[in-house]
Amino acid sequence: MTTHGHAQKIDMTQGSILGRAALFALPICIGNVLQQMYGTVDTLVIGNFCDASALAAVATASQPLEIFLCLFLGVGSGISILVSQAAGAGERERMRSLCKTSVFFLYAVGLPLTAVGLLAGPLLLRLMQVPDDAMPYAVQYLSITTLGILGNMGYNFNAGILRGLGNSNSSLLLLGISCVINIVLDLTLTGGLGMGVAGVAVATSAALCLSWLFSVIYIRRAYPELVFSLLPRGFDAAILREMLAIGLPLGLNNALYSLGHVFLQALYNTLGSAFVAGCSVANKVNGIATIAITSYSSAATVFAGQNYGAKKYSRLCRGAWQIPLCSGLVTLAGGLVVTAFCRPLLALFTHDAAVLDYAQRYTYCVLPFTWGYAVFNGIMCFINGIGEIRYPTIVNVLLLWVVRIPAAYLLAWAGYGGYAMVSLSLSFMVGMVAMLFYFRTHRWADIRAMAAAEEHG
Structure with a gap:
């Protein structure tokens, strides 16, 4: 691990693979706990100060926003991949151009997307067949959180840049600030002032926007050589094309995935507010057991990008199975523990017997098998890190539209x-x-051949 200014950078190209991955993943894992915490506080506040229809509304209304964001947040993942490859190759000028272009893209997309979200959001909610008792709350929540799109995208882009640089500690600090702001505003606006769903929505948007601003300040101070700015100052056309070439397929994958979940949510909505609320509560509790997935997947992406950029193919091949397997084992252990004690955990969120029954059923049916998703996602993110987008995109889309739905x-x-x-x-x-099956493709065979050549000098 090296120190750059006041920022710590984890070099994934040397040392113990699982040790470096765990060191990188731990702050993200703690950050996921914080994210779960403030998502959990949202649900706790609504569950205790509002009714089941409000709980169902927030669970449903967040999905149209995900569709709007997913396509372009994929570009943020593309930025992270390109930054990690540039960091592995030691290309500082390229990293500056990547940062400048990311700021331009944020504004070029974020502002129009906010307008589209405000206009099209209510229509999507109607297409999703939101229950009548939940519709007013859902429209209110979606409209307010849509105003926070620029902050949401900005924070995610900047967090991706920091992860690409090998710095996951800073994302934890920024997320901690966001978490505290969100919890305080939740309790003040909804619990204290009785603003209901609107209070939770305002708290979420404000927390994201402030996290974005703090991330800009942090990058400017910790990495002055990147010349990072809050406002756009031009862009590099060639780099923008690279970002879009990697990011748009990732974003399209995510958008199709979110659209698929809209179809699933439409099915869930036909089963009533109690079923929807039960699934929402179960997801909050299940999130406790799955915090390792995102952190190890991020580690897999950065590990792959840095080692691919540094042309350390032998190390790349070893990490390809070690990191996803470790993620699966940690998730399996957490899933079994939470499944065993799920009822008292679920009861923290609601006292509605019907909602509790559905939440417990959801946990029993899903959580013991989530380790498979941990392995799947770890491999997918690793493959993305070496710049291979097509294969995981095809698998992910088919998985949703041919199997799940x-x-x-x-x-x-x-x-x-x-x-x-x-x-x-x-x-x-x-x-x-x-x-x-990716490990049976010609692309991977080429990488294994380069690894063999590297090992034999």
């Missing part, structure tokens, strides 16, 4: 709609197997 609707058609969440577990396991 048809299985859920088939269960509903057969009269087992209350068990539609089983489709998630099925897709996790099928996806893991499909992603393993």
Whole structure:
């Protein structure tokens, strides 16, 4: 690990693979706990100060915003991949150009996207068949959080740049600030002032915007050589094309994934507010057991990018299975523990018996199989890190549209709609197997050949 100014940078090209991955993943893992915490506080506040329809509204209304954001947040992932490769190769001028172009892209997309979200959001909610009692809350929540799109995208872009540089500690600090702001505003606006869903939405948007501003200040101070700015100052056309070439397929993948979840949510909505609220509560509790997935997946992307950029192919091949496997084992252990004690944990969020029953069923059906998703996602992010986008995109899209959605609707058609969440577990396991087949492709065979040549001098 090297120190750059006041910022710590983890060099993934040397040392113990799992040790460096864990060192990088730990701050992100703690950050995921904080994210879960303030998402959990949102749900706790709504569950205790509002009714089931408000809980269902927030769970539903967040999904149209994800569709708007996913396509372009994929570009943020593309930036992170390019930064990690440039860092591995020691190309500082390229890193400056990447940062400048990312700021330009943020404003070029974020501002129009906010306008589109405000206009099209309510229409999407109607297409999703949001229950009548939840619709007013859903429209209110979506409208307010849409105003925070620029902050949301800006924070995610900047966090991606920092991760690409090998600095995951700073993202933890920024997220901690965001978490505290969100919790204080949640309790003040919704718990104290009785603003209900609007208070939670304002708290979420304000926290994201402030995190974005803090991230800009941090990058400017910790990495002055990047000449990072808050406002756009031009862009590099060639780098923008590279960002889009990698990021748009990732974003399209994410957008199609989110759109698929809109179809699933539409099915869930036909089962009533209690079912939707139960799934929402279960997701909050299940998130406790799956905090390692995102952190190890981020480590896999940066590890792959840095070692690919540094042309350390032998190390690249070893990390390809070690990091995803470690993520799967940690997730399996957490999933089994949380499943065993899920009922008292779920009861913290709601006292509605019907909601609790659905939440417990969801946990039993999904959480014990989430380790398969951890392995799947770890391999996918590793592959993305070496610049391979097509294969994981195809697998991810087919997984959702050929396995998960048809299985859920088939269960509903057969009269087992209350068990539609089983489709998630099925897709996790099928996806893991499909992603393993990447290691039989010609691209991976070429990398293994370069690794063999490297080992033999």
